[in-house]
Amino acid sequence: MVEVLVFAVAGAACLVGAIGVVLSRNPVHAALMLVMTLFGVAVLFVAQEAHFIAAVQVIVYAGAIVVLFLFVIMLLGVDRAAELSLGALPAQRWTAAAFGLGGAAVLVWMVAAVDRLYKGAHSYELEAAGAAAGDADAAATSYLTDVSAIARSLFSDYVYAFELTSLLLIVAVIGTVILARRSSGDDGPLDGTHGGDLQQAEGAPGTQEARR
Amino acid sequence: MTGDPLFADGVDWGDIGIMGIKIGVAFAALLVATMFMIWFERKLISDMQHRIGPNVAGPWGLLQALADGIKFFFKEDLRPANADPLVFRLAPYISAVTAFVAFAIVPIGGVFTDTEGRSGTVTLFGKETILQVADPPVGILLLLAMSSVAVYGVMLAGWSSGSKYPLIGSVRASAQAISYEAALGMSVVAVVIVAGSLSTQRIVSLQAGGANTWFVVTTGIVPFIVFLIAATAELNRPPFDLVEAEQELVGGFHTEYSSIRFALFFLAEFMNVITMSAIMVTLFFGGPAGPIFFGLTWLWPTVWFLAKVLAFLFVFVWFRATLPRLRYDQLMSLGWKVLIPVMLLWLMFLGLRQVVFDQESWNLAQRLVVTLGVTAVGGALGWLLLSAAMRAARRNTAQEPLDAEDLAGTPTGAAPGDVGPGRGG
Numbered sequence: 001m002v003e004v005l006v007f008a009v010a011g012a013a014c015l016v017g018a019i020g021v022v023l024s025r026n027p028v029h030a031a032l033m034l035v036m037t038l039f040g041v042a043v044l045f046v047a048q049e050a051h052f053i054a055a056v057q058v059i060v061y062a063g064a065i066v067v068l069f070l071f072v073i074m075l076l077g078v079d080r081a082a083e084l085s086l087g088a089l090p091a092q093r094w095t096a097a098a099f100g101l102g103g104a105a106v107l108v109w110m111v112a113a114v115d116r117l118y119k120g121a122h123s124y125e126l127e128a129a130g131a132a133a134g135d136a137d138a139a140a141t142s143y144l145t146d147v148s149a150i151a152r153s154l155f156s157d158y159v160y161a162f163e164l165t166s167l168l169l170i171v172a173v174i175g176t177v178i179l180a181r182r183s184s185g186d187d188g189p190l191d192g193t194h195g196g197d198l199q200q201a202e203g204a205p206g207t208q209e210a211r212r
Numbered sequence: 213m214t215g216d217p218l219f220a221d222g223v224d225w226g227d228i229g230i231m232g233i234k235i236g237v238a239f240a241a242l243l244v245a246t247m248f249m250i251w252f253e254r255k256l257i258s259d260m261q262h263r264i265g266p267n268v269a270g271p272w273g274l275l276q277a278l279a280d281g282i283k284f285f286f287k288e289d290l291r292p293a294n295a296d297p298l299v300f301r302l303a304p305y306i307s308a309v310t311a312f313v314a315f316a317i318v319p320i321g322g323v324f325t326d327t328e329g330r331s332g333t334v335t336l337f338g339k340e341t342i343l344q345v346a347d348p349p350v351g352i353l354l355l356l357a358m359s360s361v362a363v364y365g366v367m368l369a370g371w372s373s374g375s376k377y378p379l380i381g382s383v384r385a386s387a388q389a390i391s392y393e394a395a396l397g398m399s400v401v402a403v404v405i406v407a408g409s410l411s412t413q414r415i416v417s418l419q420a421g422g423a424n425t426w427f428v429v430t431t432g433i434v435p436f437i438v439f440l441i442a443a444t445a446e447l448n449r450p451p452f453d454l455v456e457a458e459q460e461l462v463g464g465f466h467t468e469y470s471s472i473r474f475a476l477f478f479l480a481e482f483m484n485v486i487t488m489s490a491i492m493v494t495l496f497f498g499g500p501a502g503p504i505f506f507g508l509t510w511l512w513p514t515v516w517f518l519a520k521v522l523a524f525l526f527v528f529v530w531f532r533a534t535l536p537r538l539r540y541d542q543l544m545s546l547g548w549k550v551l552i553p554v555m556l557l558w559l560m561f562l563g564l565r566q567v568v569f570d571q572e573s574w575n576l577a578q579r580l581v582v583t584l585g586v587t588a589v590g591g592a593l594g595w596l597l598l599s600a601a602m603r604a605a606r607r608n609t610a611q612e613p614l615d616a617e618d619l620a621g622t623p624t625g626a627a628p629g630d631v632g633p634g635r636g637g
Contacts, residue, residue: 026296028296028299028368028371029298029299032299035364051348051349051350052349052353055350055353055354055356055357056353058357058361059356059357059360062357062361063357063360063361063363063393064360067360067364067367067386067390070364070367070368070371071383071386074367074371074379074383075383146349147349
């Protein structure tokens with residue numbers, strides 16, 4: 001009973017939020033709707049006893065990423081619906097619709113496939129899989145909470161992928177800093193090259209106007 | 213609750229009743245504590261400034277906060293013409309709700325050194341239960357989650373007011389909150405490394421063995437100091453109150469709010485002070501731990517808890533009375549260049565200590581040499597890199613002419629004209 005209730009409320013929040021993101025005319029409202037969806041997903045995670053993922057969902061996505069969105073929206077002053085209707089690409093609507101439908105089809109297929117796996121072949125396949133994984137593995141993971149299970153796979157099994165991802169993020173941050181300094185600084189020490197000068201000449205009137 | 217979020221075994225009226233009572237009691241207690249805190253702060257700061265403070269309503273002015281609250285209810289609720297109606301109404305509730313939810317994970321009592329094998333539980337309606345609203349497995353992460361959601365309240369309030377000062381105030385506030393959240397989170401991680409658990413219940417029960425097992429001692433004093441500074445910044449309390457610096461910004465993000473909506477912000481602010489003090493007591497000072505003398509054994513832990521929280525409330529008021537406000541760049545450089553590097557180094561030290569002391573074949577000298585040696589090398593490397601980076605930054609800024617933005621000290625790049633949602637919306 002409780003399960004159905006929780007799923008209904010969280011699922012409704014997710015759906016309403018998702019539709020709201022698409023339909024809101026005001027970017028700030030759209031961002032808030034996104035937060036609602038993220039919270040709904042977090043509740044669903046808790047219902048699956050993935051507490052840590054739920055907390056991270058709220059801290060990282062709702063607490064950092066959407067806040068960043070809001071920062072950009074507020075500081076650039078693009079919180080007006082009129083500016084959004086401009087820059088649409090020629091076939092954007094049709095392409096977006098096609099991708100959306102494709103995504104929905106894949107999702108439906110996945111749910112159906114998982115459903116069949118669990119319903120049809122329940123006892124045999126799952127038990128076989130459990131036996132194949134071995135008792136030692138099961139014993140090793142059974143006492144772990146989800147936090148330590150995640151930590152174990154991040155920092156031992158997938159440590160290279162994890163470190164590479166953090167390297168990628170650092171490169172992205174450094175790149176952003178350099179690009180940001182180049183376009184706003186008048187004669188920053190970073191760009192002695194001709195290309196930098198050209199870009200400055202193009203960007204200069206805009207930035208100065210923005211500063212005023 | 214723990215491990216069974218959906219009540220798969222079924223739910224009965226006992227569970228619902230206990231939950232309802234806990235939420236009700238926690239809410240009422242927090243509200244009363246907030247009213248007390250307002251009175252306490254005003255009275256204490258008056259004393260420090262050789263004034264008398266509120267003394268008309270009730271004995272020693274105790275009912276002043278209640279009188280203020282009633283006045284807020286009956287004032288007119290104004291909304292600026294430029295404001296975004298929906299978000300303007302939503303923002304105060306986000307602030308107030310997050311302030312309350314973070315308090316849910318604080319154990320406010322319970323005997324943790326019981327010989328009968330109980331750990332911090334009491335019996336209600338024939339069910340064992342803990343003296344806190346919830347003890348989720350992610351425990352202390354809920355605090356970080358709530359403090360990052362609380363940014364929305366401030367940010368949306370400033371933006372939706374459709375006015376300049378609130379926007380500047382809210383941009384300052386959210387930049388400050390995001391910056392100090394990193395230091396705050398890392399000092400929480402220090403406790404989590406040593407405790408080996410995120411659950412506040414477990415963190416408190418590990419500190420039940422006397423003052424030398426409190427985490428302020430076992431993690432070294434550094435994480436506590438960083439937490440205290442970062443919490444003060446997170447709360448926008450003086451000396452980090454440039455968010456609502458009256459001399460510069462009128463009132464900060466809530467300038468345009470009036471009546472009960474302003475009261476909600478006010479309430480959230482004081483609630484947050486109490487919650488942060490309670491979290492600090494839980495993380496570093498043993499929560500309800502303390503000697504039990506006579507009589508009501510279940511009451512003493514709560515008494516100790518309240519006494520410790522009161523001590524921290526005093527510290528926050530003391531800060532306000534003695535420290536001058538920081539400048540914006542001082543605030544940012546304290547957060548990013550001092551607190552975060554120090555905390556990173558300290559985390560490395562604590563992690564090393566934990567790993568090295570698991571190596572059972574090593575003797576004490578080996579353990580000490582490895583821990584201290586690696587920390588020293590890492591610290592020296594980090595310090596070299598950081599100081600090189602800072603020297604480069606100083607050289608770069610010396611070459612660039614200082615522009616108006618840097619002087620104003622606000623990170624907003626918005627032109628004064630295009631502020632707020634109302635224009636052309």
